[in-house]
Amino acid sequence: MKVDPALLTAIIAAANKAIATALAYDPGTQAALRPLHGKVLLINCTAPELSLFAVIENDGIRLCSYYEPVPNCSLTGSATALLGLLWRDNHSLADSGVMVSGEPSLLSNIQQLLKRLDIDWRQPITDVLGETAAYPLTRILSSQGLWLHERARRLPDWLADLLTEELQLLPSAEELALFYQDVNDLRTDTERLQARLDQLRKTRTINGTSS
Amino acid sequence: MAQDDYTHFGFEKVRAHEKAAKVAGVFHSVAAKYDLMNDLMSGGVHRLWKMFTIEMAAVRPGQTVLDIAGGTGDLAAKFSRLVGPEGKVVLADINNSMLNVGRDKLLDHGISQNICFAQADAQYLPFPDNTFDCITIAFGLRNVTDKDLALSSMLRVLKPGGRLLILEFSKPQSELLAKAYDTYSFRLLPIMGKLVANDSDSYRYLAESIRMHPDQETLREMMVAAGFSQCSYHNMTGGVVALHKGIKP
Numbered sequence: 001m002k003v004d005p006a007l008l009t010a011i012i013a014a015a016n017k018a019i020a021t022a023l024a025y026d027p028g029t030q031a032a033l034r035p036l037h038g039k040v041l042l043i044n045c046t047a048p049e050l051s052l053f054a055v056i057e058n059d060g061i062r063l064c065s066y067y068e069p070v071p072n073c074s075l076t077g078s079a080t081a082l083l084g085l086l087w088r089d090n091h092s093l094a095d096s097g098v099m100v101s102g103e104p105s106l107l108s109n110i111q112q113l114l115k116r117l118d119i120d121w122r123q124p125i126t127d128v129l130g131e132t133a134a135y136p137l138t139r140i141l142s143s144q145g146l147w148l149h150e151r152a153r154r155l156p157d158w159l160a161d162l163l164t165e166e167l168q169l170l171p172s173a174e175e176l177a178l179f180y181q182d183v184n185d186l187r188t189d190t191e192r193l194q195a196r197l198d199q200l201r202k203t204r205t206i207n208g209t210s211s
Numbered sequence: 212m213a214q215d216d217y218t219h220f221g222f223e224k225v226r227a228h229e230k231a232a233k234v235a236g237v238f239h240s241v242a243a244k245y246d247l248m249n250d251l252m253s254g255g256v257h258r259l260w261k262m263f264t265i266e267m268a269a270v271r272p273g274q275t276v277l278d279i280a281g282g283t284g285d286l287a288a289k290f291s292r293l294v295g296p297e298g299k300v301v302l303a304d305i306n307n308s309m310l311n312v313g314r315d316k317l318l319d320h321g322i323s324q325n326i327c328f329a330q331a332d333a334q335y336l337p338f339p340d341n342t343f344d345c346i347t348i349a350f351g352l353r354n355v356t357d358k359d360l361a362l363s364s365m366l367r368v369l370k371p372g373g374r375l376l377i378l379e380f381s382k383p384q385s386e387l388l389a390k391a392y393d394t395y396s397f398r399l400l401p402i403m404g405k406l407v408a409n410d411s412d413s414y415r416y417l418a419e420s421i422r423m424h425p426d427q428e429t430l431r432e433m434m435v436a437a438g439f440s441q442c443s444y445h446n447m448t449g450g451v452v453a454l455h456k457g458i459k460p
Contacts (some may be wrong), residue, residue, distance in 0.1 A: 005454070006259040006447040013262065068269040 002049045012052070012063045018059050025173035030059035032113055039106055042071035047078040100162070104169055107159055172200065218356055222418025230356045231305070231332075237413045238282075238306040238354075244408040245283050251403055252414075258285075260452050261349060263445070264378045265289050267456060273297040274344040275363035277368065279333045280304055280351020284313035285324075290347075291322050303331040304351075308450065333361040338368045349378040353424040362437035369459040375439060377430065377455040378433075380421040392451060396421065427453045 023030050033056055041054040053067040075082065081097030100107065164172040171179070216227045226234060238245075249257050265286065270276055272295035278287045281302040285420050290300045302317070304310045307330050314328050331337050333348065333355050346365050355361045383389040396418035404414030425433065427444050432452075434442045439457030446453050 004447060004449070005263045005445050006256060006452075009259045009263045009266075013259075064266050065263070066266045066269065 008050055008065050012065060015063050019063070023060055029113060033059050033061065036109055040067060040069065040071040041106060041110070042074040043072055043082065044076040045079050045082060046076065071102060073100065073104065073106040075100055102168055104163055108163055110159070214363045215262055219423045221416040221423065234354045235306055237416050239308045241293055245309065248404070248407055251407060252400060256448060260378060260447055260454070261285055262375055263447065264347060264349060264454055267445070267454060268345050268347060268374065268376055270294055270345050275342065277301045277303060277338070277343045277346045279346060279348040279365070280354070282309040282313055284317045286347055286349055287313070287326060288317055288322055288329065291326050296325055298325055301329055302326060303329040303365070305350060306332065306333050334364055336364045336368050340367050341370045342368045344370055344373050345376070346373070347376045347454045350380065352379050353378055353420050359433060359437060364435060365458055366438050371459055373459050375434070375457045375459070379430070379453060380424060380451065381446070381453035382426040384446060388449045388451070430455055
């Protein structure tokens with residue numbers, strides 16, 4: 001079932017406004033977006049049929065339903081599968097119904113951005129409603145937001161597992177530790193061998209001089 | 212189409228050479244309240260249709276865009292921002308009343324650096340071959356006397372690889388919606404036109420001209436026949452409006 005383009009345009013326009021407003025209250029994330037200027041993530045939803053491009057422009061993100069240059073990275077799956085990535089306890093893509101293609105490094109960068117996201121929600125509410133109304137409303141939103149926050153908090157871990165375990169593009173922390181240990185062992189053995197050779201050379205020289 | 216051939220002006224049959232003057236009369240009458248009526252008639256949804264058209268145009272900085280029947284400059288204003296100072300937008304309309312409203316509106320918003328205005332007939336575009344990266348025509352093609360001639364003219368002035376986007380009223384995809392749409396078009400629109408613009412006849416023409424316009428597939432075939440490739444269309448709001456897109460090979 002294809003989403004009506006007019007409806008999708010309305011949803012995207014609202015989402016863009018929300019993203020711009022949120023980023024305005026998080027200058028740190030805005031600054032972190034600048035190196036990613038020009039990168040594009042395609043979210044290809046198969047049911048309902050719609051494509052959503054997230055274009056990183058300077059210090060913001062713009063969503064659109066059509067974008068001509070080839071995206072840097074694509075996620076493909078049904079809406080339930082894509083949304084399910086946020087709620088799954090299992091961070092692997094196996095049996096998730098979602099496929100990824102393109103530059104996984106963009107996913108890693110987005111992972112870092114999500115970790116850094118720190119929006120001061122009280123300020124925009126205060127700007128609109130005033131301090132008196134904003135305080136109780138913020139408390140209610142905070143408690144409701146904790147559940148969502150937990151899911152969002154897990155997303156970077158999911159991405160890390162994806163890159164290390166699923167796609168095996170990056171070594172895991174354990175693999176790196178083992179590698180470093182092997183390098184240390186090799187260095188120690190080499191030093192020991194060098195010392196043994198020096199000892200043998202010295203002994204040979206002494207024996208040669210004696211005889 | 213020969214000058215003595217007949218064509219339609221809404222549901223009325225007129226000689227081909229008379230249609231342009233009759234259409235001109237309509238738009239001279241509605242020009243001053245055009246934007247207000249668009250918002251009222253569509254409930255503001257026409258802005259979403261145009262936003263989608265802008266996205267599908269995929270215009271980039273430095274490009275040259277022709278907005279035909281651009282009237283009051285909705286699309287031209289957005290294109291001006293997208294093409295940037297290195298690009299160029301030509302706002303063309305056959306009707307000088309609409310063009311004046313569009314020019315005044317754009318100037319009032321400080322948009323003038325990369326826009327120029329041309330009173331031009333879509334059937335005989337006064338531009339050299341292979342000039343534009345993108346051509347748009349929003350809610351204008353149904354008013355053109357000879358649509359095939361207009362499509363050929365647009366093909367000529369497009370650069371190879373350039374794209375044509377036609378945003379126009381079309382045929383609703385469901386019978387229920389079609390019935391509701393008919394009631395709305397033929398009963399309510401003329402009343403709104405009378406109340407707001409003091410002109411019910413022009414809005415009756417609007418409703419009639421929509422019914423006489425080719426449906427989605429027919430227009431797509433006309434674009435193919437004119438020489439466009441990769442012709443496709445997107446239905447919006449249940450097919451009430453369709454956006455056709457084609458590429459000049």
